[in-house]
Each structure stands twice: as C-alpha cells, then as structure tokens.
Amino acid sequence: MSTSNNIADTIQNTINGKIKPLGSLGKIEQLAAQIATIQLTQSSANSLSLLNPTLLVFAGDHGIAKHNISIAPSDVTTLMVSCFLNGQAAINSFIKSTNWQLKVVDCGIQTQLPTHNSLISARLGNICGDISVEPALTETQLDKARLHSEKLLQQLDTNLIGFGEMGIGNTSPASAIFAKLFKLPVENVVGHGTGIDQQQLNNKRSLIIKAVNRVDSDQPLEILRQLGSFEIATMAFTMLEASKHNKLILVDGFIVTSAAAVALAINPSIKTNLVFAHKSNESAHGLVLEILAVEPLLDLSLRLGEGTGAALCLGLIEAAVNFYNEMASFEDLGISL
Incomplete structure (x- = not known):
C-alpha cells in the first residue's frame, strides 16, 4: 500500500x-x-x-440514587464490583472461555476496595453529585477524569478495548445526557432501568427533567460535567484517548452509549473506531442508536450492563x-x- x-x-x-x-x-x-x-x-x-483484548468495567456511585429510583441501594455497586473481582458475576461467566482480560476501573464507589490485580483505581470521589440539583462533577474532577484516562491507556497493552459499566442509578445520568445532547423529551429517553415500578419511574422522570432544565449549556463537555457521572466521564475520555492510539473500541449498552455520544460530540472522527455491540432492551437505546446512525452487532434483549453485550462480540471480531x-x-x- x-x-x-x-x-x-x-x-x-x-x-x-x-x-x-x-x-x-x-x-x-x-x-x-x-x-x-x-x-x-x-x-x-x-x-x-488482535492484541490482548481487554474488557474494562467502569464503576461509580450516583448522588441521584438516594431518591429511590432503582430496585437496589447504592451499596450494591460495591457488592457487584467485589463479585467482578471474585469471578462471580454474569460478566465473569460470559468471558470464561474467551480471550478477554477483565479489569474493573473504580471511578468512585462509596467503599474503596483493597488492592487487587484486576482493579484499577481512577477514583474521583466516593459518589458523584446529585444531578437533579447540582453538577455531577466539579471542574477539577472533570480534569482529573481526563488525566485518569490518559494514564489508563498507558497501562494497557491492547488494540481492542471493550467498555462496560456498573453503578446503581446510572441509567438516570445516561438518560439526562441523551435528552440534553439530542434535545429529546425526557419521557422519550427514560425507562424502567433495572425494573422499577411506575411510581419510581414517574419520580425518575421528574428528577431528570429537573436535571436537564437546570443546565443552560449545549457544549458536550459541560453537559458531561453537569449531567454525567464519574464512570460516564471517565469512559468518554478513555474512548477519546483510545482513538488517538488507533484502538478498536467496543461499546456495550445504554450507559456506555451515553459516554460514546459525548465523545462523538467532542470529536466526531472517533466514529471510525467505535463498534456498537448490541441494542439494549432499555427502551430508548434503539432511538439513540438511530440518532447516532450506527447499527449494533447484536440484539439479544439484554439490559444488565457490566459489559455483557460487548463480551459476547469478541467471537465476531475474531471471526472478522x-x-x-x-x-x-x-x-x-x-x-x-
């Protein structure tokens, strides 16, 4: 050539x-x-x-979760991270017979866990701001998230990075980002998440409307700071950094797509590097994928997160x-x- x-x-x-x-x-x-x-x-x-395919699960806790908008309390974030590290979760089962290397990125969960070979510390605090009343991140935390992403890429010897997430309540910041970034009605982008009832859904919508309405800026970085979360911000910056190094970026579901949407708004050229793994069963994900003009590899009605959809795509990438x-x-x- x-x-x-x-x-x-x-x-x-x-x-x-x-x-x-x-x-x-x-x-x-x-x-x-x-x-x-x-x-x-x-x-x-x-x-x-394909060099050392690496699946990163970014974890963080959310101030908005205190409003009872999930089926589980925020303590479950730490519990699930422990399960990832101990090989007990769905994602561990999905990658057991594959070439994925799993790493968990602690972006800021309430309980800081002991050192572990598969745990990467990128902490921005114990819990992000309650987006219904305040920014998710301070400007200092946003800058720190960018620095963490640069450091993270330096640690990884891979040309394929799968992105997954864990954080009780994190469909709320994802929905808020989509509503603000794409100027969509909140009711069009807010779903049942982990399986909340109608009263919780109504409360969730009201809180996200408050969050979106208090943000005046239409700049993607400010939308990320105001309406995102520790793990969504870190994912967005890591995607941007990975694209600079010609990595293939495998995007999991609804929450990871919110990070990708922000990254694309900041730098549209990274679309070349993004592969969207699957269409989530979270109701608004199909709409968002259409807006982004991307077609996912799979549609299996998944809505768990953890990078489970991305994990299933490694065989397809290897086949290609x-x-x-x-x-x-x-x-x-x-x-x-």
Missing part, C-alpha cells in the same frame, strides 16, 4: 476477492473493513491483529480478523472471475 488513497481500495478488494459471493458475510465483512481501516497504514502489511487474514482468495486459487 503505497499511498493513503489506495488503502480503502486495498481493503475492499481484499474482502471482495475472498472465495465467496460479494457481500455474503454481511456485517462480518463490514466489521473486517472497519478494523482494517483502523489498523492498516501505508507501510503495514495487509494483515489484521481471521476471515480477512486467512480465507483464501480467488487469486490464491488461480481463479479469474
């Missing part, structure tokens, strides 16, 4: 030349092309790689890489069509 102008042609010709009807591998072909666009350069060989690298071409077989 001698010039940047013909890299795209080389990629498409490689895919089209495989021993198959054109387009017959559907989204796998699109995925392979996307990975190739990220990885190939003018001087590189026409070959793709192996197809690109190893499948024979008509030219290899001496066949001219």
